[in-house]
Amino acid sequence: MAGTFVTLTEIEAARPVIAPHILRTPTVPSVSLSERMGLVVHLKLEHRQITGAFKLRGVLNALNRLSPDERRRGVVTASTGNHGRALAYAAGLQAMRSIICMSNLVPGNKVDEIRKLGAEIRIVGASQDDAQEEVDKIVAQDGLAMIPPFDSAAIVAGQGTIGLEIIEDVPDVETVLVPLSGGGLIAGIAAAIKGLKPRTRIIGISMQNGAAMAASLTAGHPVSVVEQQSLADSLGGGIGLNNRVTFGMVRELVDEIVLLSEEEIAAGIAHAYAHEREIIEGAAAVGIGALLAGKIRLQGPVVALLSGRNIDMEQHRRIVAGYHPGETVPCRA
Numbered sequence: 001m002a003g004t005f006v007t008l009t010e011i012e013a014a015r016p017v018i019a020p021h022i023l024r025t026p027t028v029p030s031v032s033l034s035e036r037m038g039l040v041v042h043l044k045l046e047h048r049q050i051t052g053a054f055k056l057r058g059v060l061n062a063l064n065r066l067s068p069d070e071r072r073r074g075v076v077t078a079s080t081g082n083h084g085r086a087l088a089y090a091a092g093l094q095a096m097r098s099i100i101c102m103s104n105l106v107p108g109n110k111v112d113e114i115r116k117l118g119a120e121i122r123i124v125g126a127s128q129d130d131a132q133e134e135v136d137k138i139v140a141q142d143g144l145a146m147i148p149p150f151d152s153a154a155i156v157a158g159q160g161t162i163g164l165e166i167i168e169d170v171p172d173v174e175t176v177l178v179p180l181s182g183g184g185l186i187a188g189i190a191a192a193i194k195g196l197k198p199r200t201r202i203i204g205i206s207m208q209n210g211a212a213m214a215a216s217l218t219a220g221h222p223v224s225v226v227e228q229q230s231l232a233d234s235l236g237g238g239i240g241l242n243n244r245v246t247f248g249m250v251r252e253l254v255d256e257i258v259l260l261s262e263e264e265i266a267a268g269i270a271h272a273y274a275h276e277r278e279i280i281e282g283a284a285a286v287g288i289g290a291l292l293a294g295k296i297r298l299q300g301p302v303v304a305l306l307s308g309r310n311i312d313m314e315q316h317r318r319i320v321a322g323y324h325p326g327e328t329v330p331c332r333a
């Protein structure tokens with residue numbers, strides 16, 4: 001399979017394109033995780049990015065590549081929430097029409113935020129694939145430009161700018177922990193970091209409930225998985241059966257994939273709140289969760305990427321109060 005491969009040069013080119021419109025987020029040492037793990041652990045605080053997740057980076061880079069004609073017609077996408085929110089925001093900056101298609105698995109708080117940004121909303125079906133079908137229809141009928149959530153060279157290059165910042169902030173990093181769903185985030189970060197420092201280990205982390213990339217790597221080609229509810233709702237969805245970019249890059253560049261239970265994800269959210277004073281969503285908590293679960297071979301310094309903070313605050317309150325996912329009684333005193 002001769003897929004598209006994003007290079008360090010493309011990622012470096014994306015940086016000045018997106019810089020005026022994003023926050024350059026900090027990487028900070030975690031005292032509590034460093035003590036617990038016995039090696040230096042840093043957190044890259046990308047959950048503080050504008051729109052509450054890193055997705056704005058890829059979106060801005062992709063919009064920059066549109067022709068004037070495409071800009072006039074507008075943009076459309078399928079999204080589990082954060083990509084749609086970033087696209088709605090970025091399209092708004094440039095006074096462009098945007099339509100965001102979502103399945104009914106996307107949490108209500110995320111849908112509301114996207115609507116507030118002025119995008120048109122379509123809720124269709126019970127999976128990301130159903131939402132994508134609606135996108136294809138809109139592209140065919142109305143000629144809007146599709147901005148994919150991960151499987152695009154422009155998107156991967158935009159997300160890869162996070163890797164450049166990690167190396168600047170922690171030049172001696174040896175292990176980088178990255179949440180993994182469709183793989184746009186980890187493919188970009190891995191290309192940037194391995195381009196600058198080839199021996200750095202890049203570890204992808206997904207939830208056990210429906211880890212499409214992990215299943216696809218095992219199968220040797222993209223496969224679909226049954227979508228399930230998860231605390232890491234931003235990690236849901238397939239990788240696309242006709243995946244062109246991220247599957248090949250992840251296979252080539254990612255050293256290991258780790259899967260977490262719902263309890264382990266909840267523990268990551270609770271730790272971030274109690275010990276780091278950070279509110280993060282489930283998808284962003286998998287790096288901390290994997291460290292706490294003892295699922296990462298320790299080789300430091302470690303950087304864990306916190307990717308987003310768009311969690312329903314009622315759900316967050318229950319988790320930090322010690323409720324297990326799906327239970328109605330506290331699991332610890």
Ligand SMILES: *Cc1c(COP(=O)(O)O)cnc(C)c1O
Pocket residue numbers: 053054055082083149150179180181182183184185186234235281283284307308309
């Ligand atoms: C989209 C997203 C991810 C996963 O990114 P992929 O490029 O699909 O692998 C992780 N965390 C958050 C918060 C996200 O919104």
